[in-house]
Amino acid sequence: MTEYSMLTARIAKVQKENYRMTTYELDYKLEAEPGQFLMLWLPGKGEKPMGIADTEPLTLSVAHVGDFTEEMRNLKEGDLLSFRGPMGNGFKTKKSMLLVAGGSGVVPMHLLAKKSGARIFTVLGARNKDELAYEKRFKKLSEELLVATDDGSKGFKGNAVEAAKKLLEKHAVDLVCSCGPERMMKALAELCKKKNVPCQLSLERYMKCGTGICGSCMLGDKRVCKDGPVFTGEEALSSKEFGNMKRDASGRPVRL
Amino acid sequence: MIEIKLFGKKMKNPTILASGILGVTKQSLERVAKEGAGAVTTKSLTTEPRKGHEGPNIVETDCGLINAMGYPNPGIKDGLTEFSDWKMKEPLIISTAGKDRDEFSELASTIEKSKIKCAALEAAISCPHTPGYGLMAGQSDPESVSKTVKAIKKKTKIPLIVKLSPSTPGEVAAAKEAEKAGADAINMGNTLGPGMKIDIERKKPVIGFGCGGLSGPAMKPVALRCVYDIYESVKIPIIGTGGITTGEDLIEYVMAGATAVGVGTAVHYRGLSSFRRISDEAKTWLEDHGYSNIKDIIGAAHD
Numbered sequence: 001m002t003e004y005s006m007l008t009a010r011i012a013k014v015q016k017e018n019y020r021m022t023t024y025e026l027d028y029k030l031e032a033e034p035g036q037f038l039m040l041w042l043p044g045k046g047e048k049p050m051g052i053a054d055t056e057p058l059t060l061s062v063a064h065v066g067d068f069t070e071e072m073r074n075l076k077e078g079d080l081l082s083f084r085g086p087m088g089n090g091f092k093t094k095k096s097m098l099l100v101a102g103g104s105g106v107v108p109m110h111l112l113a114k115k116s117g118a119r120i121f122t123v124l125g126a127r128n129k130d131e132l133a134y135e136k137r138f139k140k141l142s143e144e145l146l147v148a149t150d151d152g153s154k155g156f157k158g159n160a161v162e163a164a165k166k167l168l169e170k171h172a173v174d175l176v177c178s179c180g181p182e183r184m185m186k187a188l189a190e191l192c193k194k195k196n197v198p199c200q201l202s203l204e205r206y207m208k209c210g211t212g213i214c215g216s217c218m219l220g221d222k223r224v225c226k227d228g229p230v231f232t233g234e235e236a237l238s239s240k241e242f243g244n245m246k247r248d249a250s251g252r253p254v255r256l
Numbered sequence: 257m258i259e260i261k262l263f264g265k266k267m268k269n270p271t272i273l274a275s276g277i278l279g280v281t282k283q284s285l286e287r288v289a290k291e292g293a294g295a296v297t298t299k300s301l302t303t304e305p306r307k308g309h310e311g312p313n314i315v316e317t318d319c320g321l322i323n324a325m326g327y328p329n330p331g332i333k334d335g336l337t338e339f340s341d342w343k344m345k346e347p348l349i350i351s352t353a354g355k356d357r358d359e360f361s362e363l364a365s366t367i368e369k370s371k372i373k374c375a376a377l378e379a380a381i382s383c384p385h386t387p388g389y390g391l392m393a394g395q396s397d398p399e400s401v402s403k404t405v406k407a408i409k410k411k412t413k414i415p416l417i418v419k420l421s422p423s424t425p426g427e428v429a430a431a432k433e434a435e436k437a438g439a440d441a442i443n444m445g446n447t448l449g450p451g452m453k454i455d456i457e458r459k460k461p462v463i464g465f466g467c468g469g470l471s472g473p474a475m476k477p478v479a480l481r482c483v484y485d486i487y488e489s490v491k492i493p494i495i496g497t498g499g500i501t502t503g504e505d506l507i508e509y510v511m512a513g514a515t516a517v518g519v520g521t522a523v524h525y526r527g528l529s530s531f532r533r534i535s536d537e538a539k540t541w542l543e544d545h546g547y548s549n550i551k552d553i554i555g556a557a558h559d
Contacts, residue, residue, distance in 0.1 A: 002316060004315070004316040004524075005316065006312075006315070006455050006457075006458075006462055008455070008457035008458060039311075039312070041311075041312055041458075041462070043455075043458050043460045044460075045310075046310045046311045046312075046464060047311030047312040047313075047464070048311075080457065080458065082455065082457070082458055208308070208311060208313045208314075208325065208328070209313055209314045209323075210314075211314065211524055212523065212524075212527075212528075213277050213278060213314070213520070213521070213523045213524050214276075214277070214278070214280075214313065214314065214325065215277065215278035215279055215280040215281065215284045215299070216280055216328070218280060218281045218283060218284045220283050221283040221284065221286060221287040223278075223284075247280070247281075248307075249307040249308060249328055250305040250306055250307050250308070250328050250329060250330050250331070251280040251281070251299065251305075251328060251329055251330040251334075251335075251338075252305055252330040252331075252334050253334075
């Protein structure tokens with residue numbers, strides 16, 4: 001048994017978070033650090049990296065944004081799910097942290113908030129109230145929670161970075177952690193740099209092997225699957241590719 | 257001394273990053289060179305971009321990895337842009353894969369015209385798991401090898417490495433034909449198989465393509481024997497690839513007749529420092545056994 005062995009467990013509970021996100025609770029306990037990820041296998045449909053929302057029981061929350069994740073809408077209680085992991089590194093926590101979660105970035109941020117034992121302040125960013133997820137859970141886990149929506153349909157009208165700025169002015173934290181759209185994280189990393197607060201970001205690239213040998217998920221000279229997915233703000237900002245470009249399945253550059 | 261020369265180019269040690277491993281981007285290859293590889297090989301480039309096979313692409317077995325990537329690559333045009341302006345002192349090898357000898361010859365011509373700074377061109381004619389390519393297109397048959405090599409050599413002066421398969425009989429004949437047709441080196445070899453891994457809980461092969469090439473310790477005895485046999489029959493240098501994980505593996509391949517070795521799956525077992533560690537271990541072995549130059553043991557296992 002290695003991190004690369006395929007594991008299979010039964011789905012104990014399926015819960016809809018919103019129109020585009022579903023949570024799957026598995027009959028399985030996983031040991032994982034917040035920020036690590038799984039490679040999820042749907043036989044005949046492929047394999048994709050997925051964040052871990054909780055470990056006991058293992059819980060995944062999946063945004064249905066492509067063919068693979070659309071296929072997951074068909075999964076019901078009692079069905080089998082197969083996965084390998086946990087893979088990659090995790091967040092290195094501090095005593096007080098501001099978490100900035102954008103879109104499906106709530107998934108690793110939730111495990112971090114739950115497991116870190118730190119004082120937690122949270123920004124939840126979403127395009128609109130219909131795409132907001134995990135609000136109740138973060139409310140419970142955070143000393144203060146700010147919701148930001150692009151259209152103002154819920155909470156603060158504006159982006160998550162502006163909301164993060166507000167919270168940073170109010171609370172002194174040891175660390176900012178984030179997972180979300182890369183351009184948002186880039187703006188956040190620049191804000192943290194300006195404010196001299198360390199930050200750690202969970203990044204995403206097209207992955208094939210998940211074990212650091214195929215080279216599909218490079219960000220500069222870093223393998224996102226093995227050297228990451230969590231990078232410090234300085235590491236991320238040191239790559240010209242961060243916030244600007246990624247690569248498709250063939251390795252061709254694509255603008256973000 | 258662990259330093260060698262291949263195609264007149266100095267290599268700080270005989271380890272070469274095998275094609276298909278960490279070879280999608282230039283920065284990735286630069287890092288592998290910095291981590292200790294003596295030379296690096298790009299992902300195999302085809303004329304058009306390819307997404308590759310559906311995942312899972314790689315699975316671990318008891319004795320090695322099975323992979324079926326399916327030649328994902330950005331295509332020759334974007335690929336050459338990616339790898340242009342190679343500044344490292346570690347030689348760059350560009351791998352190509354074609355559906356037929358016309359495509360191989362076109363790829364060679366494009367590379368030649370691009371004036372890209374590469375030490376060699378590798379022709380992958382032995383992939384065991386991609387329809388239309390390699391073994392699935394009969395490209396490793398001696399007759400086909402001869403025609404492909406001639407077609408490529410007509411278009412380029414860049415030294416040509418022919419990557420053969422340890423999976424099919426006739427590998428010695430294929431190597432001889434490659435040499436006769438003008439190849440400058442033999443790489444033995446590609447992954448073994450194809451092989452399979454079935455997930456018994458899901459009752460399905462794990463690899464998306466169903467089967468894939470076996471790499472790592474499991475294939476070493478087979479590829480090593482192929483290197484041994486080919487060494488008896490050709491004069492051009494041999495690159496031994498398959499299951500090289502330690503310095504002693506490297507020494508074993510060199511004694512079988514290899515001048516250099518390809519390293520890939522070791523990165524899964526020992527990380528990116530594999531190249532440096534394999535090379536350091538081999539160097540120590542040579543020193544402990546009173547050899548001053550690795551050249552002195554090439555083919556030492558032969559009578």
